[in-house]
Amino acid sequence: MRNKNFILMSGALSLLFTLLSGCSAGPQTETIIISSNEEINNVDQASSPFQVKKIYRLPYEYISSGQLLGWSSSDSVVASFKTGSIREGIELKRLTYPFKQSQIIPKIKMGGYQMILSPDGKHLSTISMSNSGVSLKVLSLEDGKETEITTFSNHMYIQDVSWSDNSRYLGYLTIDPSGREKDSLRLYDMESRTSMIYELKDFARGDTPISINVSDDGRGVLFTMFPEHIDQSRKRSILLGEMTDKKVEKQFTRPFGGKQNAWINNDQFVFLGYDGTLYEYDRRNGALSVILERVSTFRLSHDKKSIAYSLDAENVIYAGKLQGRNVLYNEPVYHGIVPANMYWSLDNKKLLIQGQTDSTEGQSFILEFE
Template identity: 50%
Template structure:
């Protein structure tokens, strides 16, 4: 019995020693198998942007009008002069392969148009000898909703219209010619079909308002303006809409109207030295995103950025990773963009070019901005 027990113990000790020796040469490794069964690790180049195709749009959709943006993943909208007339434009839709446009309707050359980011509506300001009106028009069925109207010759002027990034809110400036303290922002809510008025009490007499940009929550607002006491300087102001007026929270010198809401509390803007900043209103933190930028455009989901570096006739695309831009790649050379529009699925970038001496984003009615291209990305 003792001999059997001794042999049994010896056998177990020998097995433990063998297993210990084997374990010393084994390395633990975790392998993640993707859904398609591939185990090959993606290289960095697979995260970079590659150009799949480039489309040059017909010149008659460049020289005699302006693009509004994308109505879907492969369809554009723009307004272009009607052949043989000087006072009429056609609102057109141009769909892949971007060769022949479809007329949606005729509009006056005095009509100001603004396409909603989701491509479903246009906001239209039209003027006659007696009245100026603002309406929202559905591109699906042509249904029109009048938002506001003002008699011509009065003290109030409708100056600027702008959509929130989620296409819910339409904001517009109503300026008082005799007293800037009585000027207002109006905010129309497409979901509730209601309009609210907010007074601009902190805008000084003599300041010239240029644009407004409302956040997705309908509470945050960005202004650009010329201040009377700072001639030649463009100033960015951020504020919060608190009934019945607006509280200004931050002021900074900027470049024209290049600003974007990233969230309801964070926004990006371009400084006069070409630095692209992000400002967080929650902690008053100012961060640098990129330097030496001439113009930029964020995709609607704020995950991709297209930009043109200062001193380069080129367009780059990169991925937003926090406040950093990674996998930056040039997607087009030989152009300084005057307009950039991301498609609704963020796979295509509409570019309209200008010569290198022209200022970027000079206005939608400038017909000398150069050719238009669509860059389709992998």
């Protein structure tokens, strides 16, 4: 698809410059690698893995009143619905293949907000408030068991809750507007059932983190930073931090479109720039590479081998295979929708899509690939 047809620098030259810059005491330079299409020309496009086998339309209630949370298995999705019988109550429903009729998930009692489903579909994080304070909890979708992660008094804020892609870590920020306590990043380890606290160090004065994304090993974190004053010279930025010695050390920062980022592995991640360029950054050598251009939204599969994305000014969804710095095949898999959310199934064979059609009507459906 739209990979650059030239190379700014060869891989060997980029590596040489990287090694030299690491040994130099002078100013550091940034090498941006723009991928070639030579690899793509050698691929048999007829063997594309993204042939749509079937399209499943979700029931109307999932469009009109439900909030899709994601996949709970390779063949079922979960959504939350407000109930009229219980004040501010919420019930969860599971929609299972062939995605025609949903069932209420029993044993789950919901009353919080900011519900986030773990990527493996097994747990749901939720925040609840009371007169005594604010609590972060995790609920098991299998048996309804509730685990309280932390509780704070009302003068503290819990924000930017997110799961690592392997569902092991639940990360969140704690903010004290009064300044009596230091702002911190906290990780809850679902395996060891322990919490870790990291002070936010070396952050620009006045800048505020508005989202976090923790790596699978629990050592790296991507922040979306919001500047105190927005003008032409101060834009949102993405910041890579490393957790060490109970502090978050800043490693890399760059202006950011403020939309999306995703880990490929513990050392590499992708993010959208302001102009729709999809970049990949490798923190092992500091290489910044261009993967795609004009991207408006994207989603990586669970195995990080596939990508679904849309382009600016187009109502088409594409799917491709990630191979190094290239995206192969780049098949249009659906026309006529601007996607708002996309979720790959756990087996990476289906794609759940929410979005708006040309007539501005909302749609929710599932693409199943051959």
